[in-house]
Amino acid sequence: MTFRRSAHIKAWKSRGAPLRLAVGALLSAACLLPSPAFAERMTAVIPTxxxxxxxxxxxxxVEVVDVTNPDLADGYVRTLNEIDGKVTKRTLLPGRVILVSALREQYAVERGSSVRLVFSNGGLTISAAGSPLQDAAVGELIRVRNIDTGVIVSGTVMADGTIHVVAK
Incomplete structure (x- = not known):
């Protein structure tokens, strides 16, 4: 197992007071010395x-757990902020770390839906109806079919769901 659940706190509370005092004194002395073990607490996010x-x-x-294996390869989700609003690309199993590569942003436009195409050049702005040929998140460059002419153009997906067409 590469991490420890928070159950170690329950075990700590169930032990006697003399042991807690001795360990507490040892820990306070250790905190005075610079130590890489206390510098950074490694955590991982795992599905429940x-x-x-x-x-x-x-x-x-999901839950956040302490990582106890120092050799765990990098590239996994460490905090809840990293998964906020993300969508999974593959099946995530309980008790396993979530790889960053297994997540993606939510799609702003979906294939086959109706979107507005916008082309701007200086003071000229042209708007038309289009249909995306693929799913895409905000900021991605995708191909879109102009519904009126059938011409396929490329454009960048914007946050409001429009697609800004690039000039050739």
């Missing part, structure tokens, strides 16, 4: 249940 591709992650379906 199976999460399938296309599902949106939320804090109620």
């Amino acid at each position: 249940q199976t999460i399938y591709p296309g599902e949106t992650l939320d804090p109620s379906r």
Whole structure:
């Protein structure tokens, strides 16, 4: 196992007071000395249940645990802020770390839906109806078919769901 759940706190409270005092004194002395073990507490986010591709992650379906394996490869989600509003690309199993590569942003436009195409050049602005040929998140460059002419153009997805067409 590469992490420890917060159960170690329950075990700590169940032990006797003399032991807690001795360990507390030792820890306070150790805190006075610079030590890499106390410098940074490594955490990971793991699912508490199976999460399938296309599902949106939320804090109620995951938990943050302490990482106890120092050799755990980098590239996993460490905090809840990193999963906020993300969607899974593949199945996430309970008790396993969530890889950053297994998550994506939510799609702003979906293939086959109707979107507004906008082309701007100086003072000229042209607007038309279009249909995306692929799903895309905000900021991605995608291909879109102009519904009126059938011409396929490329454009960048904007936050409001419009697509700003690039000039050739």
